[in-house]
Amino acid sequence: MKKQILFWSMMSWMVSVGLPSFAQTVEDFKPSEVNQPGKLYPQVNSERKVRVQISAPEAKVVQLDLGGVKYDLTKDEKGVWTGESAPQQEGFHYYQLNVDGAAVPDPGTIYFYGAGRWGSGIEVPAHDADFYALKDVPHGLLSEMNYYSNLTKAWRRCFVYTPAGYGDNKDKRYPVLYLQHGSFEDETGWGRQGKTNLILDNLIAAGKAVPMLVVMDNGYATKPGEKSPFAASIFEEVLMNEVIPMIDAKFRTLSGREDRAIAGLSMGANQTMHIAMNNPGHFAYYGGFSGTSNYPSTEPLDATTFLNGKFKDAKAVNVQFKVFFLGLGTAEPHPFPGVVKAFRQMMDKQGIKYVYYESPDTAHEWLTWRRALNEFAPLLFK
Amino acid sequence: MKKQILFWSMMSWMVSVGLPSFAQTVEDFKPSEVNQPGKLYPQVNSERKVRVQISAPEAKVVQLDLGGVKYDLTKDEKGVWTGESAPQQEGFHYYQLNVDGAAVPDPGTIYFYGAGRWGSGIEVPAHDADFYALKDVPHGLLSEMNYYSNLTKAWRRCFVYTPAGYGDNKDKRYPVLYLQHGSFEDETGWGRQGKTNLILDNLIAAGKAVPMLVVMDNGYATKPGEKSPFAASIFEEVLMNEVIPMIDAKFRTLSGREDRAIAGLSMGANQTMHIAMNNPGHFAYYGGFSGTSNYPSTEPLDATTFLNGKFKDAKAVNVQFKVFFLGLGTAEPHPFPGVVKAFRQMMDKQGIKYVYYESPDTAHEWLTWRRALNEFAPLLFK
Numbered sequence: 001m002k003k004q005i006l007f008w009s010m011m012s013w014m015v016s017v018g019l020p021s022f023a024q025t026v027e028d029f030k031p032s033e034v035n036q037p038g039k040l041y042p043q044v045n046s047e048r049k050v051r052v053q054i055s056a057p058e059a060k061v062v063q064l065d066l067g068g069v070k071y072d073l074t075k076d077e078k079g080v081w082t083g084e085s086a087p088q089q090e091g092f093h094y095y096q097l098n099v100d101g102a103a104v105p106d107p108g109t110i111y112f113y114g115a116g117r118w119g120s121g122i123e124v125p126a127h128d129a130d131f132y133a134l135k136d137v138p139h140g141l142l143s144e145m146n147y148y149s150n151l152t153k154a155w156r157r158c159f160v161y162t163p164a165g166y167g168d169n170k171d172k173r174y175p176v177l178y179l180q181h182g183s184f185e186d187e188t189g190w191g192r193q194g195k196t197n198l199i200l201d202n203l204i205a206a207g208k209a210v211p212m213l214v215v216m217d218n219g220y221a222t223k224p225g226e227k228s229p230f231a232a233s234i235f236e237e238v239l240m241n242e243v244i245p246m247i248d249a250k251f252r253t254l255s256g257r258e259d260r261a262i263a264g265l266s267m268g269a270n271q272t273m274h275i276a277m278n279n280p281g282h283f284a285y286y287g288g289f290s291g292t293s294n295y296p297s298t299e300p301l302d303a304t305t306f307l308n309g310k311f312k313d314a315k316a317v318n319v320q321f322k323v324f325f326l327g328l329g330t331a332e333p334h335p336f337p338g339v340v341k342a343f344r345q346m347m348d349k350q351g352i353k354y355v356y357y358e359s360p361d362t363a364h365e366w367l368t369w370r371r372a373l374n375e376f377a378p379l380l381f382k
Numbered sequence: 383m384k385k386q387i388l389f390w391s392m393m394s395w396m397v398s399v400g401l402p403s404f405a406q407t408v409e410d411f412k413p414s415e416v417n418q419p420g421k422l423y424p425q426v427n428s429e430r431k432v433r434v435q436i437s438a439p440e441a442k443v444v445q446l447d448l449g450g451v452k453y454d455l456t457k458d459e460k461g462v463w464t465g466e467s468a469p470q471q472e473g474f475h476y477y478q479l480n481v482d483g484a485a486v487p488d489p490g491t492i493y494f495y496g497a498g499r500w501g502s503g504i505e506v507p508a509h510d511a512d513f514y515a516l517k518d519v520p521h522g523l524l525s526e527m528n529y530y531s532n533l534t535k536a537w538r539r540c541f542v543y544t545p546a547g548y549g550d551n552k553d554k555r556y557p558v559l560y561l562q563h564g565s566f567e568d569e570t571g572w573g574r575q576g577k578t579n580l581i582l583d584n585l586i587a588a589g590k591a592v593p594m595l596v597v598m599d600n601g602y603a604t605k606p607g608e609k610s611p612f613a614a615s616i617f618e619e620v621l622m623n624e625v626i627p628m629i630d631a632k633f634r635t636l637s638g639r640e641d642r643a644i645a646g647l648s649m650g651a652n653q654t655m656h657i658a659m660n661n662p663g664h665f666a667y668y669g670g671f672s673g674t675s676n677y678p679s680t681e682p683l684d685a686t687t688f689l690n691g692k693f694k695d696a697k698a699v700n701v702q703f704k705v706f707f708l709g710l711g712t713a714e715p716h717p718f719p720g721v722v723k724a725f726r727q728m729m730d731k732q733g734i735k736y737v738y739y740e741s742p743d744t745a746h747e748w749l750t751w752r753r754a755l756n757e758f759a760p761l762l763f764k
Contacts, residue, residue, distance in 0.1 A: 036500050037568075056484035058442055079483060097486070101461060102438035104479070104486040110500055111493045118418050118492050134537055136530055141542075143525040146579075148518055155516055160523075167632050170552050186419075197526075250549050 025049060025084060032109065034092075034123045039108040044088075048124045051084040052097065052106060059100050066095035066122070089331060090126035091367025092193050094119060112193045116184035121193060126367055131374050132195035137205030138164030142197045147246060151238050153224035156217070158243060159191045160251065163204050163211040173252045175259035175381040176213045178239065179373070180268030182291075187218040190373075193366045199374050209377045212261075213251060217243055219268055236275050240282070258322065261380050263287030265369045266336075270295050277310040280320045285380050289327040289372040290336055290364055298338030301346035314350040323379045324354040327372030329362035336364055355379065407431060407466060414491065416474075416505045421490040426470075430506045433466035434479065434488060441482050448477035448504070471713060472508035473749025474575050476501060494575045498566040503575060508749055513756050514577035519587030520546030524579045529628060533620050535606035538599070540625065541573045542633065545586050545593040555634045557641035557763040558595045560621065561755070562650030564673075569600040572755075575748045581756050591759045594643075595633060599625050601650055618657050622664070640704065643762050645669030647751045648718075652677050659692040662702045667762050669707040671754040672718055672746055680720030683728035696732040705761045706736040709754030711744035718746055737761065 029043035029051050041053040052064045057079025064071040066085050073083030094114045097106050105111060106120040114121075140163040149156050166174065179196065181189040190196045196214055203209035221238045222231040248255045262283045264272040269291030276286040294301055303311045311317055317324075324347075328340050347354055357375045362368040411425035411433050423435040434446045439461025446453040448467050455465030476496045479488050487493060488502040496503075522545040531538050548556065561578065563571040572578045578596055585591035603620040604613040630637045644665045646654035651673030658668040676683055685693045693699055699706075706729075710722050729736055739757045744750040 038498075054484055054486075056482055058482035059484060060440055060442075060482070062484070096489075099481045099484045099486065100438055100440035100442070102436055102441060102444070102479075102481045102486075104436075104481065104484075104489050105493075107478075107486055107499065107501070111487075116420075117489065119489070134528060139528045141525040141527055143523040144579075145523055146516060146521045167634075197528075252549075 032122050033125075034110050034112075034121050035108055036110055041108045042106060042120075042122055044122065044124050045084075048087040048090065049084045050088060050093075050095070050122050050124070051082065052108070053080060053082045054097060054099070054106065054108075055080045056099055061098075061100055063098040064095065065098050065103065067093060070098060088122075088124050089361060089363055089365070089367070090124050091362055091365055091370075093122050093124065093365060095122055096120055113186045113188050114184065114193065128371070131202055132198045132370050133202070134198055135202060135205075137201055139201050140164050140166065140197055140204075142191050145250075147242070149221070149238055149242055151223075151234055151242060152221050156221070156238070158187055158215055158217040160216075160247070161191070161197050161200060161214040162251070163200060163213070165211060166213075166252075171252075173254045174211055174213050175254050175261070176215060176247060176251075177261040177263065177285075177377070177380060178215050178217070178244070178272070180217065180219045180262075180264030180272055182264075182266030182268055186220075187216050189366075190214075190216045194373070195370055196373065199370060200377060203374065203377055210381045212377075212381060213247070213253060215243065215247055219264070219271055233271070235271055236278065239275060240279060244282070257282055258284045259381060261285030261287070261323075263289065263325070263373075263376060264291070265289040265372075266291040266364065269293075274307065276321075277307055280316075284320070284322045285325075286321055286323070287325040287327070287372070287376040289369050289376075290329065290332060290340075292326070292340055292343035294343050295339045296335045298335050298342050301342055303346055303350050306346065311346065311350055311352060314352045317350075317352050321353075323376075324352070325357070325372075325376045325379065326354055327357045327359065327368065327375065329359040329364065329368035331361055331363045332368070333364060414504050415507075416492050416494075416503050417490055418492055423490045424488060424502075424504055426504065426506050427466075430469040430472065431466045432470060432475075432477070432504050432506070433464065434490070435462060435464045436479060436481070436488070436490075437462045438481055443480075443482055445480040446477065447480050447485065449475060452480060470504075470506050471744055471747070471749070472506050473744055473747055473752075475504050475506065475747060477504055478502055495568045495570050496566065496575070510753070513584055514580045514752050515584070516580055517584060517587075519583055521583050522546050522548065522579055522586075524573050527632075529624070531603070531620055531624055533605075533616055533624060534603050538603070538620070540569055540597055540599040542598075542629070543573070543579050543582060543596040544633070545582060545595070547593060548595075548634075553634075555636045556593055556595050557636050557643070558597060558629060558633075559643040559645065559667075559759070559762060560597050560599070560626070560654070562599065562601045562644075562646030562654055564646075564648030564650055568602075569598050571748075572596075572598045576755070577752055578755065581752060582759060585756065585759055592763045594759075594763060595629070595635060597625065597629055601646070601653055615653070617653055618660065621657060622661060626664070639664055640666045641763060643667030643669070643705075645671065645707070645755075645758060646673070647671040647754070648673040648746065651675075656689070658703075659689055662698075666702070666704045667707075668703055668705070669709070669754070669758040671709040671751050671758075672711065672714060672722075674708070674722055674725035676725050677721045678717045680717050680724050683724055685728055685732050688728065693728065693732055693734060696734045699732075699734050703735075705758075706734070707739070707754075707758045707761065708736055709739045709741065709750065709757065711741040711746065711750035713743055713745045714750070715746060 062081040073081040109120040112121040221235040269288035273293040444463040455463040491502040603617040651670035
């Protein structure tokens with residue numbers, strides 16, 4: 001009997017949060033925190049529904065395109081279109097508007113690079129947002145750096161986080177975390193929607209993480225003339241032969257292997273696992289958020305052949321890494337859970353130590369990766 | 383006779399560049415250099431016409447809204463709308479698209495803050511673009527800095543350019559230029575569409591300017607609770623009491639008056655002139671680009687009353703400023719030419735020395751200000 005009541009109350013909850021057309025919407029919408037200055041829309045309510053609004057007097061159909069679903073808006077007598085989504089997961093989501101078939105950014109938000117474009121984003125307030133809040137603690141700098149790559153014969157850009165105090169402590173040297181974005185994203189992601197600077201500022205101020213530099217480069221790198229997405233990546237060569245020497249020359253870094261970490265999300269997790277395993281003399285810490293190098297396969301891994309047997313010698317891997325970290329959101333779509341599971345089963349079978357973190361109720365999105373960074377950074381350089 | 387020929391050839395030139403509907407368009411369009419990665423539109427041709435393209439199959443009217451003019455686009459059988467503007471002036475322009483009455487950013491470009499919004503921009507290649515090109519010279523860093531203002535009781539942000547070599551020369555101290563944006567713009571403008579970092583990189587590499595820091599803050603500052611645009615500005619207090627002390631504490635600056643310059647564009651020229659004149663012990667250099675503190679008046683100025691008589695004692699002003707610089711585009715709209723002219727007439731009458739620079743064929747836009755900075759920076763700290 002109790003089980004039946006539970007079942008029906010769950011069903012009613014699912015209807016209320018999952019099917020907005022049948023449900024009353026709670027009218028406590030507030031402007032998203034990543035809106036442009038002075039812009040009232042988009043908004044988010046306590047049910048985590050997203051409401052957008054745009055004036056388009058002559059339009060026939062206006063839609064909100066969010067999380068793979070297109071929601072029809074309705075027009076008022078002034079030609080202003082308004083409408084809302086179903087409840088969203090906590091955290092940051094990319095979205096766009098559709099005006100009579102034109103897919104465009106919402107003029108209400110600031111813009112982010114993701115999904116292969118500069119476009120709109122919405123911040124659905126997370127219950128644990130405090131760890132990446134802008135707080136009254138000492139703040140580091142996030143610096144944009146242009147550099148010419150001889151390997152790609154092109155200008156490239158990276159962002160470098162230097163912690164509070166870097167400018168004052170003229171003789172102090174710092175360890176470095178190299179932190180990579182995912183596919184269809186770029187070097188701006190971790191410093192912008194990823195909140196890397198604020199996460200590190202807060203961790204360092206609380207004494208939870210040691211002061212460190214974080215370098216965020218662009219993970220797309222191909223030989224000159226090869227521009228297609230199918231061209232072979234030379235990101236590993238660019239990072240190892242150009243970026244790391246440049247950072248060690250231009251910043252006061254510690255350059256031993258125990259002072260260097262590498263991590264990435266999704267495609268970046270895959271890339272950086274290759275780089276960490278190919279260059280054991282350079283990295284003592286690895287973080288893979290929502291991805292491993294067996295992607296997209298969910299098949300069992302054979303340690304004698306996977307990545308040319310790099311995980312075959314468990315003892316050597318356990319010596320190499322002071323921390324080997326994996327992170328995943330519990331709501332991630334196929335194939336990510338299966339991919340990471342297959343990798344972990346290989347690690348377990350081999351007896352290789354690793355830290356595993358699950359982000360509750362988040363998908364293949366930035367709240368998963370903010371949380372993973374917040375768990376990973378305190379483990380570094382200790 | 384010669385005069386008549388000249389007249390008619392000028393008329394024919396005006397028709398060809400000024401009235402696109404009568405003119406053949408030259409089909410040598412190229413993607414704008416501030417397009418998103420991989421985006422083919424918007425484009426610019428050798429006549430400096432801007433062509434945009436967007437898919438909007440269900441739309442009735444799609445327009446390009448550029449330079450105060452709305453240009454109708456035409457739809458092809460696939461629902462893709464294309465069209466172009468009249469010839470534009472060289473340099474950077476803000477614009478937007480209009481889809482059935484919805485004013486939206488063009489999904490083809492990266493975005494810039496100006497005209498009171500984050501929106502699209504187009505770069506019409508300038509014949510002298512080399513001075514702000516990304517070249518193989520040593521590059522400085524452009525750093526984003528969050529700080530809490532006790533005066534406004536709010537988080538604020540500034541950007542700080544540090545020149546190449548700042549990280550290496552641990553004991554060297556640098557002079558500082560404080561550089562302000564115009565109205566409806568923000569602290570991102572000078573570092574983004576203003577190309578400040580590239581202009582300084584190139585000038586310093588060529589030995590034309592001395593290595594300096596450039597600090598770009600947000601010119602909007604009001605007391606806590608006062609948020610309307612009509613609230614009294616306390617930017618001067620924020621700059622003098624919070625920003626300058628913070629920069630002098632966090633960076634290796636030279637902090638004497640002869641090592642500090644202040645400049646701004648439009649509203650920022652007006653603000654920084656007030657600040658320079660109110661704080662003679664702090665600034666030995668002033669730059670006003672497309673603006674002076676008599677704005678918007680074009681009436682003759684009385685030096686005994688203007689700015690509380692700050693320009694009355696010509697001898698003192700000539701001693702105070704090692705360089706007093708004014709810049710203006712020759713194509714600026716009313717009232718800017720008249721405003722600056724009235725100010726210069728007062729300066730001439732008083733016998734106060736100043737450097738005057740005119741940017742050829744540019745309006746109240748960023749190419750004027752890039753050029754003005756390129757002329758001003760070499761005069762500093764020498």
